[in-house]
Amino acid sequence: MKEPEVPANESDRQAALDQLRILDTPPEARFDRLTRMAARLLDAPIALISLIDRDRQWFKSIVGLDVSETPRCISFCGHAILTDRPLLIEDACADERFRDNPLVTGAPNIRFYAGTPLRSSDGHALGTLCVIDRAPRKLNEEDLQCLRDIADCIEEQISAQELAIHYREQELQKQNESLIMLKQLADLVPGGLYQFRLFPDGRMTFPFSSKGIERTFGVTPAQARNDAAALFTMIDPEDYPAVVGSIKESSQHLCTWSIQFRIRHPEGKVRWIEGHSTPQKLSDGSIIWHGYLEDIDDKKRALLGIEESEQQLRRLFELAPSGIILADYRTGEIIDVNASMLKSTGYRKEEFLELGYRQLLSPNHVSMQAEVLEQLQHSGYFGPIEQEIVDRYGNSYPAIVHAMLILDSAGRKLLWVLLEDISERKKIERMKNQFVSTVSHELRTPLTSITGAIGLLAGGAAGTLPQKAQDMMAIAERNAKQLARLIDDLLDIEKLVTGKLTISMQYQPLLPLLEQAVSENRAYGAQREVTIHLASDIPAVDVFVDGQRLLQSLNNLISNAMKFSPDSGRIGVSAKQQILEGAQTVTISVQDSGDGVPEAFRSAIFQRFAQADSSDTRSRGGTGLGLAITRELINAMGGDVGFESLPGQGATFWIRLPVAVIGEP
Numbered sequence: 001m002k003e004p005e006v007p008a009n010e011s012d013r014q015a016a017l018d019q020l021r022i023l024d025t026p027p028e029a030r031f032d033r034l035t036r037m038a039a040r041l042l043d044a045p046i047a048l049i050s051l052i053d054r055d056r057q058w059f060k061s062i063v064g065l066d067v068s069e070t071p072r073c074i075s076f077c078g079h080a081i082l083t084d085r086p087l088l089i090e091d092a093c094a095d096e097r098f099r100d101n102p103l104v105t106g107a108p109n110i111r112f113y114a115g116t117p118l119r120s121s122d123g124h125a126l127g128t129l130c131v132i133d134r135a136p137r138k139l140n141e142e143d144l145q146c147l148r149d150i151a152d153c154i155e156e157q158i159s160a161q162e163l164a165i166h167y168r169e170q171e172l173q174k175q176n177e178s179l180i181m182l183k184q185l186a187d188l189v190p191g192g193l194y195q196f197r198l199f200p201d202g203r204m205t206f207p208f209s210s211k212g213i214e215r216t217f218g219v220t221p222a223q224a225r226n227d228a229a230a231l232f233t234m235i236d237p238e239d240y241p242a243v244v245g246s247i248k249e250s251s252q253h254l255c256t257w258s259i260q261f262r263i264r265h266p267e268g269k270v271r272w273i274e275g276h277s278t279p280q281k282l283s284d285g286s287i288i289w290h291g292y293l294e295d296i297d298d299k300k301r302a303l304l305g306i307e308e309s310e311q312q313l314r315r316l317f318e319l320a321p322s323g324i325i326l327a328d329y330r331t332g333e334i335i336d337v338n339a340s341m342l343k344s345t346g347y348r349k350e351e352f353l354e355l356g357y358r359q360l361l362s363p364n365h366v367s368m369q370a371e372v373l374e375q376l377q378h379s380g381y382f383g384p385i386e387q388e389i390v391d392r393y394g395n396s397y398p399a400i401v402h403a404m405l406i407l408d409s410a411g412r413k414l415l416w417v418l419l420e421d422i423s424e425r426k427k428i429e430r431m432k433n434q435f436v437s438t439v440s441h442e443l444r445t446p447l448t449s450i451t452g453a454i455g456l457l458a459g460g461a462a463g464t465l466p467q468k469a470q471d472m473m474a475i476a477e478r479n480a481k482q483l484a485r486l487i488d489d490l491l492d493i494e495k496l497v498t499g500k501l502t503i504s505m506q507y508q509p510l511l512p513l514l515e516q517a518v519s520e521n522r523a524y525g526a527q528r529e530v531t532i533h534l535a536s537d538i539p540a541v542d543v544f545v546d547g548q549r550l551l552q553s554l555n556n557l558i559s560n561a562m563k564f565s566p567d568s569g570r571i572g573v574s575a576k577q578q579i580l581e582g583a584q585t586v587t588i589s590v591q592d593s594g595d596g597v598p599e600a601f602r603s604a605i606f607q608r609f610a611q612a613d614s615s616d617t618r619s620r621g622g623t624g625l626g627l628a629i630t631r632e633l634i635n636a637m638g639g640d641v642g643f644e645s646l647p648g649q650g651a652t653f654w655i656r657l658p659v660a661v662i663g664e665p
Contacts, residue, residue, distance in 0.1 A: 002097040004078030008127065013081075014054060016124035020158065023051060023058055030157055034129075035061040038150045042143055044131035046108065049118070049154060050077040051127035065108060065133070074102055080115035081125035086144050090115040091136035112137045116151045121159040129154055139648050152204045191218055192293045196228065196277065198251060200285040204228035207288070216273065216295050218265065234615075236262035236270065251287045254279050260300065272300035272397070322420045329376075329405060329413035344421050346392035362388035362396045372403070380405040389419060391505050397423045451480045503546045507660050510575060510586060511538045513547060517554035518573055524559060528567045532558065535574035541586050544660040553641075554588070556626035557653045561592035564651070569593040577659065584659035591652040597645040605643065606631045630655075 007013055017023070031049055036093075040048035046064035050057045055076040059068055080087035092098040092111050095340050103110050115130030129151040159320025197205050206213070206224035214220050219230050235243055239261035250257040257277045262270050277291020317324060323341030327334050339351045341618065345360070347354070375382035382403035390396050399419045406414050457465065458473040465473065518534045523534055543550075554573075561571045572591040577584065597605060606627050631641045634655055645651035 001074070001100045001102075003073045004075060005082060007082060008151070009124070013124045013126075016120045016122060017051060017053070017126050019633055020120070020126070022060065022158070023053060025060070025339070027061065031061040031154065032063075033112055034150050034154050034157075035063050038129060038131055038147065039063045042114070042131045044112075044133050046132035048077075048130050049127065050075070050115075050130060051118075052078055052081055052125075060127075071101065071448075076101075076103070076110070076113045077130060079130040080130065081117050084117065086114060086116040086147060088139060088144070090138055093136075100457065101546050108132070109134045111135050114139055114147060116144075116147050118151055118155055118158070120155075120218070125485075126158070140602075187306045194224075194277075194291065194293065196289045196291070197282075198247070198287050201284040204232075206231075213293065216271075216293060217263065234263040234265065238262070250277075250279050250289070254281060255285075257289060257291065260296065271295055271297040273297075274300075299644070309603075312408075322418055323399070325415075325417040325419070327357065327415045327417060329415045341419065344391065344397070344419075345389070351392070360389055362390055376403070376405045383418075386422075387419075389421075397421055398426050401651070410456055412520045451477070454480055502550060503633075505544055505546055505637065506543050507544055508547050510541050510543050513543075513545075513550055513587065514538060514575065516575060517551055517558060521555060521558045521562070522549075525562050525571070528565075530562050530565050530567070530568075530569045530571060532571045532573065535572065538575045539577040539586060541577055541584075543657050545587065545639075545657065547639050549637065550655075553630040553633050553655060554590070556630045557590040557655070560626055560653070561590050561594075561651075564594035565592045566594065584661075585656055586659055588657070589652050590654070591650060593650045596647050597643065597651050599647070606641070627653075 035047045035049055039045070045065075048059050048063070048065070049061040050059055051626065052072060052075070053069075055072050055073055056069045057077050059065070062068070073166045074090065076087070079097070088094055089098060090112060092104045092113060098104050098110075098113075101110075110132050110134065111132060112133035115128035117125045118127050118129060120126055129147065131147065154408070176204050180432055192215070193208075193210040194206055194213055195208040197207055199205075205226060206221070209219075209221045209224045212222075213224065213231075217231050217234060218538050223230060232240075232243075243259060243261050246257055246259045249255070257279065261273060263273055263435065264270055272295070273293055274291045274296045275291060277289035279287050279289050281287050317336075318339045320338055320340055323344055324338040325334060325341060326336040334353050334355060334357070337349060342349060342352060358489045372382050372385075381402070381404050383402045387399055387401050388396040399421050401420075402418045403414045406416060408414055454473060454477045456462070456472070458477055496656045514534060518532050523530055557574070558571065565571060573589070574591070575586055575588045577586050579585070627641075634657075637657070639657040641653070641655055643651055643653045
């Protein structure tokens, strides 16, 4: 037999039971009715309301037994109060805890037990409602719920009466207890409760003050009862006139007194206090206020700190060089705007706040609402994107736009939008591109002559050159060709950026273009024994492209793969047809066997003049423009470019193009 354990909170539990004053009380019909109901509904010969005392279980109500208590050490209910769930013993003889229990081996010969805890209003387990049978049996969930429902009714009866229901004390004693309780509560509240009385002759007292007043002001209730002057001397001199004036106004109009002020303790410590009270005029002409004073120093200083931070943020908001807009995410209503945004658009603030966001966008802009909403919902942020912003006079200027989704204190979704005017940047970029284009054009003619002359000399047009001269001519020829490629790439980039590059789109089968690209690059790979392999399962599809520009892009990817493949490496060229977002596409892949793309370089790989390792790249040749040109060309033809790479496992660059449908380029 296993004796029931003692709950961890046994002393509190026993105290809660003792306070009920229910132990050893006579039977009561209100409890007996519920016990009979439990026996009848669950078809049990025995039903008990059992209360667990220090060393016994005592039965407040009994059906089917003629004893009023049993030792706690052998009780089933002592086990039942240890958990919130019902204790269900379907066969006590088969349970190691109870098989040799005297209540099982002898009268009342318990075989089946189901008990659910009864708790006091403050959650302590007092005992159980249980049903007992002399034969093994089971209960279903509906039966257990029935047992719990009746137990809830018993708990309501216990809570409804608690102490004074059965043992009423004299009315005066109850009042004294109430007064003591109220005083205790008054002393426990965070602030101080008080009554302040102002007599017609100007005398002031505190007829009542709680411990909170003493904690805050250091003045005992006895001291304050006779004279309030000690409290008033502690009011900060700067706040004293406002406090006295507010008391005077409240006394004249009998209106609520409410104020925040500072007090100074004798040691010089300053604290913020908040006071509220309601005045009442007495028959002798004096006025008494009923209210409380609360120390709000921490809260007030935090609030002042927040206000100071808000002022600083407001100054930053107004001084920010970029335009900033705060808008309602759901309605699009503009809530606030900074000075920079007003300056760049020419609006007055009240005019700007009346605008809709569409009025700020150029009529020619491509709507990105769906993409923006998707980014905001996914990450709470979108951008940077470039948009044309329209000012008050109908003129537009380019801006880089970012936005962040936030929630205000009320849970409303707001949008911070940052707009950076890039007009000057665009102007400088145009000047730079124009300069590069001009220089490139001016360099091309003399460079062509130089390259031709070097080629003639290297070919022996001026006679056989000494070996050292031949080596130097080879270096000069190689570098001249490299410079020529750089100029060609610069001119291509300039044409792509300005939209001047001619793209001649035609329907063309994909396979011949891939075969030509592989063939043109085999000789270049042979220098380092790098082989190029074209997959045998190229899909037989047509693409709507400029063939020469697609070849230029493929050559860039293949030559790039050769540069970064080891000697005797292998490059694979393949293509795969697939359906993406409901459209037929073909993805051309160029896979190398190099070291892969460095992690730090991946975000910049398609930018102009981007090189992962300039020293290594220079030794292998390259302008840093090939991938940038490839991206611009493929985008111009309605395709997309990307790459995949794992460290030490090479890289795969791909071009994705729509499959051509005749009549729908």
